Amino acid sequence: MWRRAASLSSSIFSSSSRRALRDRGAYSSKAMEFSSAEPFKGEGCLSKEKNLYITFVLGGPGSGKGTQCAKIVENFGYTHLSAGELLRQEIASNSEDGVMILDMIKEGKIVPSEVTVKLIQKGMESCDNGKFLIDGFPRNEENRTAFEQIIGAEPNIVLFFDCPEEEMIKRVLNRNEGRVDDNIDTIRKRLKVFAASHYPVIDYYSKKGKLYKIDAIGTEDEIFERVRPVFAACEGAQ
């Protein structure tokens, strides 16, 4: 189990980095205050006393989370843990929870938080790199509080890819990866669940000054140029 950060009061961003980001409009005015993001020491990967930097990556289905995470990994060396992908691997491994998870995913519902957080925990513990992108999580307040309770940590920063529904539907229907939930009926259910549950999470991190809202319309490269300064500022400050 990880210890909580002893202190979350000092910013990992220098004031010049903050100014640069603000000037480039990488985040909304509501989310403009920078947060504290001091790394904390873990236990597990923890016994190695490593610093952890946790980024939650939020956005609706098809908003481009996975696509942008791949670019962040490539450019900044983070470890990508997609909650949805961990759940799909659990289905594929025929585990005890596999059938329940498959039923919930087909219905566009959120899997009980304890199941998802335990998978994320396993992913974090099996990794030498302490810089994590946790994609598609937390989907709701229950997810958020379960992570805090089980992992004993908070994210340093939170990215939110803001994308209109019609664009998300178009992208998901064109994705063609054979996912059981990439059909119009399930997409509509996922969008409903997203609309009903994401706002409290976004609002929570916005109030804590941890939220970076990214306009998710444009080419993949254009969007990455909005994401890049957030991570470049982190790197500069480490």
Ligand SMILES: Nc1ncnc2c1ncn2[C@@H]1O[C@H](COP(=O)(O)OP(=O)(O)OP(=O)(O)O)[C@@H](O)[C@H]1O
């Ligand atoms: N900026 C973009 N413009 C057009 N298509 C995009 C863009 N970004 C990603 N895509 C495509 O849209 C589809 C959905 O993207 P991606 O899988 O990254 O979304 P996601 O947010 O991870 O979705 P989910 O929550 O369903 O996993 C993919 O086929 C991807 O190639």
Ligand SMILES: Nc1ccn([C@H]2C[C@H](O)[C@@H](COP(=O)(O)O)O2)c(=O)n1
């Ligand atoms: N925190 C999460 C993340 C994902 N799921 C389930 C429900 C989603 O529709 C599905 C696919 O996730 P995606 O790959 O789109 O991020 O996985 C969940 O229950 N809880």
Ligand SMILES: [Mg+2]
């Ligand atoms: Mg994805």
